[in-house]
Amino acid sequence: xxxxxxxxxxxxxxxxxxxxxxxxxxxxxxxxxxxxxxxxxxxxxxxxxxxxxxxxxxxxxxxxxxxxxxxxxxxxxxxxxxxxxxxxxxxxxxxxxxxxxxxxxxxxxxxxxxxxxxxxxxxxxxxxxxxxxxxxxxxxxxxxxxxxxxxxxxxxxxxxxxxxxxxxxxxxxxxxxxxxxxxxxxxxxxxxxxxxxxxxxxxxxxxxxxxxxxxxxxxxxxxxxxxxxxxxxxxxxxxxxxxxxxxxxxxx
Amino acid sequence: xxxxxxxxxxxxxxxxxxxxxxxxxxxxxxxxxxxxxxxxxxxxxxxxxxxxxxxxxxxxxxxxxxxxxxxxxxxxxxxxxxxxxxxxxxxxxxxxxxxxxxxxxxxxxxxxxxxxxxxxxxxxxxxxxxxxxxxxxxxxxxxxxxxxxxxxxxxxxxxxxxxxxxxxxxxxxxxxxxxxxxxxxxxxxxxxxxxxxxxxxxxxxxxxxxxxxxxxxxxxxxxx
Numbered sequence: 001x002x003x004x005x006x007x008x009x010x011x012x013x014x015x016x017x018x019x020x021x022x023x024x025x026x027x028x029x030x031x032x033x034x035x036x037x038x039x040x041x042x043x044x045x046x047x048x049x050x051x052x053x054x055x056x057x058x059x060x061x062x063x064x065x066x067x068x069x070x071x072x073x074x075x076x077x078x079x080x081x082x083x084x085x086x087x088x089x090x091x092x093x094x095x096x097x098x099x100x101x102x103x104x105x106x107x108x109x110x111x112x113x114x115x116x117x118x119x120x121x122x123x124x125x126x127x128x129x130x131x132x133x134x135x136x137x138x139x140x141x142x143x144x145x146x147x148x149x150x151x152x153x154x155x156x157x158x159x160x161x162x163x164x165x166x167x168x169x170x171x172x173x174x175x176x177x178x179x180x181x182x183x184x185x186x187x188x189x190x191x192x193x194x195x196x197x198x199x200x201x202x203x204x205x206x207x208x209x210x211x212x213x214x215x216x217x218x219x220x221x222x223x224x225x226x227x228x229x230x231x232x233x234x235x236x237x238x239x240x241x242x243x244x245x246x247x248x249x250x251x252x
Numbered sequence: 253x254x255x256x257x258x259x260x261x262x263x264x265x266x267x268x269x270x271x272x273x274x275x276x277x278x279x280x281x282x283x284x285x286x287x288x289x290x291x292x293x294x295x296x297x298x299x300x301x302x303x304x305x306x307x308x309x310x311x312x313x314x315x316x317x318x319x320x321x322x323x324x325x326x327x328x329x330x331x332x333x334x335x336x337x338x339x340x341x342x343x344x345x346x347x348x349x350x351x352x353x354x355x356x357x358x359x360x361x362x363x364x365x366x367x368x369x370x371x372x373x374x375x376x377x378x379x380x381x382x383x384x385x386x387x388x389x390x391x392x393x394x395x396x397x398x399x400x401x402x403x404x405x406x407x408x409x410x411x412x413x414x415x416x417x418x419x420x421x422x423x424x425x426x427x428x429x430x431x432x433x434x435x436x437x438x439x440x441x442x443x444x445x446x447x448x449x450x451x452x453x454x455x456x457x458x459x460x461x462x463x464x465x466x467x468x469x470x471x472x473x474x475x476x
Contacts, residue, residue, distance in 0.1 A: 004293070004414070006295065042261070069446060071444065093354060097347040100437045100471070102474070106441060201281060213325065215323060
């Protein structure tokens with residue numbers, strides 16, 4: 001097995017402290033990014049969406065469970081499937097207890113397009129307890145760009161035109177992952193934010209743990225970064241994330 | 253609601269604002285990839301000393317904590333011999349730990365180590381309903397040698413170790429906000445319009461905020 005270089009405690013400390021400077025700069029960059037997110041405007045949700053939940057039919061407002069903010073994870077579960085998406089399953093396995101989110105006046109719920117019985121069965125199998133609603137028969141998934149169906153005209157995913165799913169598989173539509181955030185003010189509901197794909201990276205705690213280990217996530221996309229780090233090709237800009245700095249050449 | 257709201261705009265305007273912001277988020281994700289690549293190139297130090305821990309099943313060595321896997325992540329949980337209560341921030345951190353199977357699939361174990369006596373740790377673990385392995389380093393030099401116990405007292409921290417044959421190496425150590433990415437609670441609140449609702453955050457005027465560190469409770473002790 002290939003090992004990192006073995007050095008003295010003093011040499012390790014020197015290398016560790018050099019990385020710490022970069023890590024701190026990155027944390028501050030995240031603080032600035034989060035501050036910008038809190039300045040985003042929002043859009044009123046005017047469509048009526050109904051969902052099927054364990055206690056019967058509910059509207060979007062009820063998913064807040066009385067709290068001011070709601071995070072929906074769009075869990076990929078096509079009505080024709082018997083099992084939920086493995087990647088989404090990984091994501092949900094990473095969700096901890098919700099008490100502290102609730103203390104922050106924030107609810108978290110899963111929404112999928114499969115009928116409720118399928119969701120309930122799968123939830124029981126996985127031993128999960130978080131709220132899961134079915135948007136079967138509703139426009140919710142289409143309006144929030146997580147069910148892509150080109151028969152409904154040009155489709156967007158992650159703020160770009162979406163590929164036609166019929167190129168990839170024989171279904172007429174495809175489910176895709178994402179998080180959407182809502183704010184409630186009395187009876188009015190607003191959509192504040194949606195993020196897709198690697199936007200959920202920070203919510204995947206197992207990845208964040210593996211990122212701290214010498215072997216990392218052990219995924220192929222890391223190789224290019226390894227190579228560039230080894231060749232001394234990473235600039236400070238690459239590491240700290242100047243807003244318009246790094247290009248999308250490594251991983252979407 | 254007594255707090256102000258973000259600006260309410262049309263779907264088109266919102267989409268444009270979000271797309272401009274997305275460019276910055278993507279740059280941030282790539283920057284993290286680059287930072288992580290550098291971390292994977294850090295050197296490491298051999299652990300020369302023998303340490304004995306107490307676990308649920310009796311005494312254990314540092315190698316035992318790896319449970320046969322190649323990598324080990326230790327969260328240094330603040331619960332010392334004289335502490336009447338476990339640290340509430342550390343408890344929130346453990347509440348955010350997901351199912352360990354995904355880490356195990358990458359040959360990586362995750363455990364807690366505290367300097368309090370094992371009986372105390374086990375009692376609190378049961379109350380919290382946690383399943384993560386928890387070891388006591390009571391009476392050993394472990395916390396001092398690993399920089400967790402200093403003259404200022406005991407802190408929370410995270411250590412990463414690698415195991416090769418009989419040898420164990422320290423590869424990484426972090427504390428303070430270095431563990432922030434592992435607390436998914438913060439990450440979830442970060443995507444909401446009101447954020448973590450803490451006073452240090454740069455938010456629009458009037459946003460709900462309270463002091464950090466003090467609003468956390470044990471998950472069975474919130475009133476809301």
